[in-house]
Amino acid sequence: MQDEYIVKGNIIFTKELGKYEIFENGYIVIDGKFVKSVYKELPKKFSKLKILDYGHALIIPGFIDIHSHAPQFPNLGLGLDKELMPWLDSYTFPEEKKYSDIDYAKKVYSAFVKSLWKYGTTRSCVFATIHKNSTKLLMDLFAEAGLGAYVGKVNMNRNAPEYLLESAEESIHNTKELLDEYGKKYELVKPIITPRFVPTCSFELLKSLGELSKKYNVPVQSHLSENLSEISFVKKLHPKLKNYASVYNEAGLLGDLPTIMAHCIWLEEEEIELMVKKEAFIAHCPNSNNNLSSGIAPIRKLMKKGLNIGLGTDISGGHSVSMANVIASCAQVSKLKWLESNKSDKPLTTAELLYLATKGGGKFFGKVGSFEEGYEFDALIIDDSSLSIFKPLSVEERLEKFIYTGDDRNIKEIYVAGKKIEEPKQY
Incomplete structure (x- = not known):
């Protein structure tokens, strides 16, 4: 079992059909392979945990x-x-x-x-x-x-x-x-x-x-x-x-x-x-x-x-x-x-x-595809800075921009069940 850790960034997911959950500059606390909680402001009780800060990146479920x-x-x-x-x-x-x-x-x-x-x-x-x-x-x-x-x-x-x-x-x-x-x-x-x-x-x-x-x-x-x-x-x-x-x-x-x-x-x-x-x-x-x-x-x-x-x-x-x-x-x-x-x-x-x-x-x-408590932490870290963005966009607009105009080069990190996945071997 992995230790607890935190990922930080612009978090967006859908707990319910058609409704975004958005945490700008938010925090996801992960315990082993599971999401423990998501916060807009990190409680002090987690202050000693390792934080992987992805800056302006989008964080979405895999x-x-x-x-x-x-x-x-x-x-x-x-x-x-x-x-x-x-x-x-x-x-x-x-x-x-x-x-x-x-x-x-x-x-x-x-x-x-x-x-x-x-x-x-x-x-x-x-x-x-x-x-x-x-x-x-x-x-x-x-x-x-x-x-x-x-x-x-x-x-x-x-x-x-x-x-x-x-x-x-x-x-x-x-x-x-x-x-x-x-x-x-x-x-x-x-x-x-x-x-x-x-x-x-x-x-x-x-x-x-x-x-x-x-x-x-x-x-x-x-x-x-x-x-x-x-x-x-x-x-x-x-x-x-x-x-x-x-x-x-x-x-x-x-x-x-x-x-x-x-x-x-x-x-x-x-x-x-x-x-x-x-x-x-x-x-x-x-x-x-x-x-x-x-x-x-x-x-x-x-x-x-x-x-x-x-x-x-x-x-x-x-x-x-x-x-x-x-x-x-x-x-x-x-x-x-x-x-x-x-x-x-x-x-x-x-x-x-x-x-x-x-x-x-x-x-x-099972409990996959969301950042709700108890769900397995499958996530994509998306750097959309290379896309044609010339004005301030909301988190949801940035997601839409990535879906329609982005590609695999914008996906910088991938997590499955709490583990960062490196590039697989090709034979």
């Missing part, structure tokens, strides 16, 4: 990316003139074949982890591939870097190239091996049950994964209602079930344990009600939704219904590892949805977006 695909990192910016299903066949599946080669996996995965660190992503929910050994390697690399992650060995046994298919028995056996070996191996890096999506998993496989999730008390991640062609395909595969979400629910993969469903653009009302009841999370991935012509998710509507929502880069349907880039894109598509909804679904504010990118997704990890 970004939380609750949906990405590590093996697709080499495909950033490629094939984005296609829709989801053709894109999977042309780009995604051929790339994922390569991860049977552990040396190739190490080269790509170490670069991916380093890129997350570079852009200030302190916790991630990540898909790997069907290959158990390269999935284990990815978990080891996250742990070595000091970043938090849920990492999933992907499960597929139908409707994909032969080289990416396992039998249901083999898929479950390999997943169980990973759960046994990595369930308690690391504090910040954990396995997560990861059926790719309904089209590539037989119901037998989905149900067996649901049983594993319960037996091992492990969360779940997958995709739901991303693309209209995908939804039609699911209806053909499961004509007796009401809708796409009900397939996961019948298999025990929707909210019986913490669950993230990516995209959720075209949810039916019954599906929304089911997900609210199950307290499932939605990973909103605006870059990917735009690039693959999937649609605009009705985030304001889903928020009003009470759904848990975080943001995802969805590498490489999304073209950027930067969560700040995702926040900007999320703001833009929310304005388009406002017009599309006859101005009933108000655009998302920057304060709401910061919440989604920090505490919103952080809830999946």
Whole structure:
């Protein structure tokens, strides 16, 4: 356990959706990996603690990316003139074949982890591939870097190239091996049950994964209602079930344990009600939704219904590892949805977006994504002095300026669970 210490700077975070907590020239007292308290003026009882004074810098919670695909990192910016299903066949599946080669996996995965660190992503929910050994390697690399992650060995046994298919028995056996070996191996890096999506998993496989999730008390991640062609395909595969979400629910993969469903653009009302009841999370991935012509998710509507929502880069349907880039894109598509909804679904504010990118997704990890008492201290120290600032700006204006015009060069220090994280090794 680390000793108590203090960081000082211009602190901004969102305890509640849409409402900033701001402490100009404030202090965060950290005890080990946890936030003890935040102050505008430091009480005398802490006067003997070490203070890391970051001067005029902004201090914000680390970004939380609750949906990405590590093996697709080499495909950033490629094939984005296609829709989801053709894109999977042309780009995604051929790339994922390569991860049977552990040396190739190490080269790509170490670069991916380093890129997350570079852009200030302190916790991630990540898909790997069907290959158990390269999935284990990815978990080891996250742990070595000091970043938090849920990492999933992907499960597929139908409707994909032969080289990416396992039998249901083999898929479950390999997943169980990973759960046994990595369930308690690391504090910040954990396995997560990861059926790719309904089209590539037989119901037998989905149900067996649901049983594993319960037996091992492990969360779940997958995709739901991303693309209209995908939804039609699911209806053909499961004509007796009401809708796409009900397939996961019948298999025990929707909210019986913490669950993230990516995209959720075209949810039916019954599906929304089911997900609210199950307290499932939605990973909103605006870059990917735009690039693959999937649609605009009705985030304001889903928020009003009470759904848990975080943001995802969805590498490489999304073209950027930067969560700040995702926040900007999320703001833009929310304005388009406002017009599309006859101005009933108000655009998302920057304060709401910061919440989604920090505490919103952080809830999946526990007390993460805020500087409230008892939360793990994940933080970014942002030096915005290089940005085009020619007049006095408030702390919230400076944050907005960084999101829209800053980049990784403005992120000077990164903390995860109270520990300053140095640049990860790239192999």
